[in-house]
Amino acid sequence: MSTAATANLLPEFERVSASLPGDARVAERRRAALARFAASGFPSQRDEAWRYTSTAGLARRKHSVAIDTPVNLARGRAALAAAGAWDGPQCVFVDGSHRPDLSNAVAAAGLRIRPFAAAVAEDGRIGERFAGWGGEELSPMISLNAAFAADGVVIDVADGAEHGEPLRLLFVMTADVRDRAVFPRVIVRAGQRSSLAVVEQYVGESAADGFTNTVTQIHAGEGARVTHYRLQDESPKAYHVGNLIVSQERASEVVSHSLSFGALLARQDIHIMLSGPESSVTLNGLYMAEGRQHVDHHTRIDHFEPTTRSEEYYKGILGGHGRGVFNGKVVVHQHAIKTDAQQSNKNLLLSNDAEVDTKPELEIYADDVKCAHGATVGQLDEDALFYLRSRGLDESAARALLTYAFAGDILGRLGIARLQKELAARIAGRLPGAAEFLEAV
Amino acid sequence: MTMLSIRNLHAAVEGKAILKGLSLEVMAGEVHAIMGPNGSGKSTLAHVLSGREGYEVTEGSIVFEGKDLLAMSPEERARDGVFLAFQYPVEIPGVNNVYMLKAALNAIRRHRGEPELDAVDFLRLIKEKAMLVQMDERFLSRAVNEGFSGGEKKRNEILQMAVLEPKLALLDETDSGLDIDALRVVANGVNQLRRSDRAIVMITHYQRLLEHIVPDFVHVLAGGRIVRSGGRDLAVTLEERGYDWLKEEAA
Numbered sequence: 172m173s174t175a176a177t178a179n180l181l182p183e184f185e186r187v188s189a190s191l192p193g194d195a196r197v198a199e200r201r202r203a204a205l206a207r208f209a210a211s212g213f214p215s216q217r218d219e220a221w222r223y224t225s226t227a228g229l230a231r232r233k234h235s236v237a238i239d240t241p242v243n244l245a246r247g248r249a250a251l252a253a254a255g256a257w258d259g260p261q262c263v264f265v266d267g268s269h270r271p272d273l274s275n276a277v278a279a280a281g282l283r284i285r286p287f288a289a290a291v292a293e294d295g296r297i298g299e300r301f302a303g304w305g306g307e308e309l310s311p312m313i314s315l316n317a318a319f320a321a322d323g324v325v326i327d328v329a330d331g332a333e334h335g336e337p338l339r340l341l342f343v344m345t346a347d348v349r350d351r352a353v354f355p356r357v358i359v360r361a362g363q364r365s366s367l368a369v370v371e372q373y374v375g376e377s378a379a380d381g382f383t384n385t386v387t388q389i390h391a392g393e394g395a396r397v398t399h400y401r402l403q404d405e406s407p408k409a410y411h412v413g414n415l416i417v418s419q420e421r422a423s424e425v426v427s428h429s430l431s432f433g434a435l436l437a438r439q440d441i442h443i444m445l446s447g448p449e450s451s452v453t454l455n456g457l458y459m460a461e462g463r464q465h466v467d468h469h470t471r472i473d474h475f476e477p478t479t480r481s482e483e484y485y486k487g488i489l490g491g492h493g494r495g496v497f498n499g500k501v502v503v504h505q506h507a508i509k510t511d512a513q514q515s516n517k518n519l520l521l522s523n524d525a526e527v528d529t530k531p532e533l534e535i536y537a538d539d540v541k542c543a544h545g546a547t548v549g550q551l552d553e554d555a556l557f558y559l560r561s562r563g564l565d566e567s568a569a570r571a572l573l574t575y576a577f578a579g580d581i582l583g584r585l586g587i588a589r590l591q592k593e594l595a596a597r598i599a600g601r602l603p604g605a606a607e608f609l610e611a612v
Numbered sequence: 613m614t615m616l617s618i619r620n621l622h623a624a625v626e627g628k629a630i631l632k633g634l635s636l637e638v639m640a641g642e643v644h645a646i647m648g649p650n651g652s653g654k655s656t657l658a659h660v661l662s663g664r665e666g667y668e669v670t671e672g673s674i675v676f677e678g679k680d681l682l683a684m685s686p687e688e689r690a691r692d693g694v695f696l697a698f699q700y701p702v703e704i705p706g707v708n709n710v711y712m713l714k715a716a717l718n719a720i721r722r723h724r725g726e727p728e729l730d731a732v733d734f735l736r737l738i739k740e741k742a743m744l745v746q747m748d749e750r751f752l753s754r755a756v757n758e759g760f761s762g763g764e765k766k767r768n769e770i771l772q773m774a775v776l777e778p779k780l781a782l783l784d785e786t787d788s789g790l791d792i793d794a795l796r797v798v799a800n801g802v803n804q805l806r807r808s809d810r811a812i813v814m815i816t817h818y819q820r821l822l823e824h825i826v827p828d829f830v831h832v833l834a835g836g837r838i839v840r841s842g843g844r845d846l847a848v849t850l851e852e853r854g855y856d857w858l859k860e861e862a863a
């Protein structure tokens with residue numbers, strides 16, 4: 172057997188470990204996490220969960236965990252400007268490091284937002300939790316993040332505190348250092364009956380070829396409502412692996428939106444644990460790939476308790492030689508009677524060379540449940556195309572309009588008007604011919 | 613002035629010859645009715661005229677305002693003033709009626725060298741035109757034809773015609789699926805769109821429509837060709853005698 176592919180991350184760990192935040196116990200946990208990653212290495216395609224997604228290109232890179240390199244702020248600012256305006260509270264990270272000078276997080280009642288590095292330094296228990304609680308058994312990528320996580324954010328929402336205004340976490344990758352690897356960690360702890368909306372956005376300079384390996388953990392307390400947005404819009408040369416792990420208590424409601432446009436290789440794992448009765452989750456997703464982009468969503472929802480509900484609605488648009496992967500696993504455990512689980516994945520192929528692999532996986536161990544899933548792969552409707560052209564729209568505009576319409580209902584679910592607008596422009600920007608109608612939408 | 617000149621048109625669908633030497637001349641200002649039994653090739657003719665893929669023209673020519681229509685893409689034909697009201701208008705989920713029509717009208721206006729309409733002006737225009745076919749404004753902001761009844765779809769087609777102001781309008785079975793009240797409304801809308809510089813070709817199976825939109829000429833399509841042409845009275849004869857006697861004549 173060949174040795175596990177770990178690129179040069181093991182020596183990088185030795186080089187930077189002393190600068191990673193946390194006390195000796197945290198350091199110990201980091202080392203243990205690294206050992207777990209080292210044992211398996213980057214996932215291979217023999218691993219069922221990575222069957223359609225090769226990490227070979229990623230594992231070949233000579234990553235630089237450049238946490239000791241000063242951030243090139245001028246580049247950061249330029250990339251930041253391209254990320255779109257945001258007039259609400261936000262935390263900005265440039266090349267993995269929190270930038271208080273670019274952030275404007277508010278200190279509202281019942282809301283505590285701390286940079287991860289600072290939080291780990293002042294509270295060892297967070298350190299314990301982030302390295303121990305994070306479901307490392309799920310993926311070696313989570314272990315990798317646990318070893319290297321240097322910054323990010325820890326958000327605590329007090330019981331009963333409601334925060335309607337979304338908080339943006341903006342992660343900017345510059346092209347300052349080649350093959351830079353960053354490992355953001357986001358922890359959200361929403362107290363009982365609290366509410367919060369968080370937008371995680373990943374952008375990069377167009378030449379940025381780095382590797383982002385991020386883990387977000389959300390714990391929704393009893394009756395809490397958390398909305399999480401994930402906009403992955405990194406440079407087309409970037410590697411992006413994200414993990415979202417959500418645990419939910421009784422009657423909590425979580426909505427996750429995952430929108431993936433960027434990166435050469437984008438992999439998003441979402442793991443939802445419905446651990447309290449009557450908890451519910453909605454997963455919305457939209458992914459686009461063109462050129463040689465590869466975008467993979469693996470979602471897993473565990474219904475552990477009775478009367479839990481999940482609804483999943485994902486759409487993909489694949490053009491060029493783009494490749495999409497969707498795997499939606501739902502496990503209804505024995506105890507979880509009266510579970511309602513709905514899943515839908517629809518894909519639109521815009522070219523003959525585009526490809527998609529979509530697979531629902533339902534495991535049901537309980538009686539009296541309502542589960543349904545559907546997956547489709549199709550092309551633009553030729554009749555609709557002709558209809559639009561017969562009205563005077565040129566072919567590219569007609570294609571753009573129909574493609575845009577395909578994505579439209581996902582945008583409609585976002586619930587934040589400015590995000591909707593921004594993403595509409597983003598989608599249209601990728602569709603030749605869209606300029607003709609975009610001002611109208 | 614001759615607007616449309618079809619000479620000896622032969623067209624095939626999936627290798628099967630449907631039109632076999634069809635000729636037709638249409639002048640500006642005229643209203644022609646093309647009648648014929650089901651499956652005689654009426655919709656095929658409409659689709660060939662509007663440039664639909666999959667219809668192979670094997671012989672003959674179509675000249676529209678001096679141009680070779682067959683060399684033009686569907687959108688070029690539309691921008692030059694050819695409009696087809698579909699027999700079966702397609703539903704397009706997610707595409708708003710108003711946006712679609714605005715994009716279409718502005719594409720046509722750009723082609724004509726006219727300034728584009730902004731949202732406000734366009735809304736005013738479409739509301740005015742919607743009255744012509746007594747279309748409820750609620751339908752304007754819905755997705756194109758989605759969930760429309762048969763009659764609503766046909767009204768929507770005529771609304772589009774009213775907005776796009778074509779030179780040549782082809783109405784394919786616009787009367788089918790309409791009850792008598794809806795038929796009156798649609799026919800009245802079409803009548804108001806009759807102009808000396810516009811030609812209308814109505815395709816229909818029944819002569820019922822022709823009581824409401826009185827044509828200048830009536831043609832019978834059978835066996836892939838126009839087998840008889842006449843005035844309004846030809847339609848009445850067809851109503852009385854059916855198509856069989858003409859099919860026999862054609863054979």
Ligand SMILES: Nc1ncnc2c1ncn2[C@@H]1O[C@H](COP(=O)(O)OP(=O)(O)O)[C@@H](O)[C@H]1O
Pocket residue numbers: 625626630648649650651652653654655656657666
């Ligand atoms: N897309 C198609 N594929 C195969 N056959 C077709 C298609 N369109 C029309 N036809 C055939 O061509 C003939 C004429 O059809 P059509 O033009 O729709 O007739 P009409 O409109 O007069 O009822 C019919 O025999 C029909 O089955």
Ligand SMILES: [Mg+2]
Pocket residue numbers: 654655656699784785
């Ligand atoms: Mg027909």
